[in-house]
Amino acid sequence: MDKKVLLISGSQSDEVFVNIAIDLFDEWKVDYEYKVLSAHRNLKELTKFIEELPKEEYCAIIAVAGLSAALPGVVASLTTLPVIGVPRDVGPLNGVDALLSMIQMPSGVPVATMGIGSSGMKNAAYFVKRLLDSEGE
Structure with a gap:
């Protein structure tokens, strides 16, 4: 069985944004699970x-x-799996606040952070694909 990727967002309103990666995973036949948990x-x-x-x-x-962006850091504090944070381009700072909170995690709680918005979501999917491809080598 190939490993799958877990996608988590804090709100159901993030689903359209998350679908950017899901569409790529479907195209690549990468198994995934999507959960909404704040x-x-x-x-x-x-x-x-x-x-x-x-x-x-x-x-x-x-x-x-987006906004206060606690989700990636909380998840990273609870698991040893690689956590990839993707900041949404929302709120008065258009995602800059989310980006800074993800990249400024304390030592021992790593979050691999992608860029803000849809390109960041795509890069998160490409990053996972590389992880999966490297496992097969």
Whole structure:
């Protein structure tokens, strides 16, 4: 069984944005799972889900967030799987606040952060594809 990627966003309104990566995964026949779990509104549910995640089935987690952008960092603090943060281009700072919160994680809680917006979402998908391709070598 090939490993799959987990995509998490904090809000159902992020689905169109997440679909940018899902469309690429469908094209490449990469297995994925998509969950909506907020670090602010569903912290206990998010924590339980990540802690019970069968790590051997996944290669990475893509966490999408805008504004305060807590989701990627919270997820990274709960797992040893690679976490890729993608800042949404929303809010008064158009995603710059999300970008800064993702790249400024404390030592020991790494988040591989992509660029703001749709190009960042595409690059997250390409990054996962490279991870999967390198496992097969």
